Amino acid sequence: MVESTDYIEDEVYGQRLLISVNADQRELLSNIRAARAILHSFIDVTIVINAHTMSFGHKNPEYTIDGQLGDRKGIMGEKGITAGFKAAKKQGCKIVVIDLDEHILQVRSFELSKYIARRKADFISGMIAACYVVFGGEAVVVNASVQSRREIMSTIEQLNPGAPTY
16 A cells, blocks of 8 residues: 555545646646546546556557556547557556546537447456546446447536537
8 A cells, every 4th residue: 555645636526536736737637637537427426547657669558447457548539549548558457547537529420339339349358347427527437348339329428418419
């Protein structure tokens, strides 16, 4: 167990969001924003923003979510989901956080669900346990091993009610 002095409690969520004093400063605000969206939407989740280290030539996962490694992927478009999943798996992550607030102005649930559903093998194999999708300060969680593409799409639509699904 790491000494608690190595972490700062979040001013909004307290002990549910612990931030390493050695967290990556360049991504800290984005990581806190996405983490708060998840905590806002899921009252039983706890998140640690990990210390920033470089190992094996790639950066370490930004989050520990409920005890499992996770990484935030600020994708530029729906096609970025594939690369995000591949990078997260290389980093040893069990959880992928798709952060739409970073670069995307509207949720296109049809396209998002297509690319997430294509990662079904990652979920079935157990390499990926969950995928959070963050938009507009809210979050949903999807799992392609137990949800059909249509179910994933309708879950994602909760982030942007009334928007076109294309």
